[in-house]
Amino acid sequence: AAEPDLAGRHVVVSAGGTREPLDPVRYLGNRSSGKQGYALARTAAARGARVTLIEANTHMADPAGCDVVHVGTAVQLREAVIKAAADADAVVMAAAVADFRPAAYASGKIKKKDGQEPAPIALVRNPDILAEISHERARADQVIVGFAAETDDVLANGRDKLRRKGCDLLVVNEVGERKTFGSEENEAVVLTADGGETPVPHGPKEALADTVWDLVAPRLG
């Protein structure tokens, strides 16, 4: 069994990908499976933590021993994260949050009409949850972890993102058409705000999750 080094701690993990509705049947979404977030939730529970898992559109069974909150959109995810983070020792934002959402929601299905050009879809920005909870911390001693999927200049972009978001750790992975999404495995580098850089070789998402908790545990207040 795992060391109970998170016993007595409350950790919050977000997982999955938000869907931003256009009308009752359509949405803008992404390919996040939620598997990395679920691995983080399971490993934290195995290490003794009380876990709140906030999931968006993963279609996976609730992991045993976790409090699970189900959300759909980025705005709903923000509300759930802020609420759960109020008394959390650590927050890990593994969810893929849509950067933009449709500016308008059509309450009836959008129809195509003969001979008519398609209407452009206007978008507005979604709140950046990770930046918000990092810059306005619910607790000064909270440890906040972000994820970043990059296609190029992975480390330089990761360092820059860590600074801009204001989180303590950033898990950076390289994505491409055949990499990471939906896979059982992952490969990443974990950057820390104090300049640290921990490479995690290609392997199960559980192994990356345990490395994240190994780095979070000694930083907890």
Ligand code: C5P
């Ligand atoms: O900016 P980018 O989407 O690359 O950042 C990824 C990280 O930021 C992830 O941890 C994700 O959960 C978080 N994020 C967020 N709110 C957004 C966009 C991303 O919390 N609107």
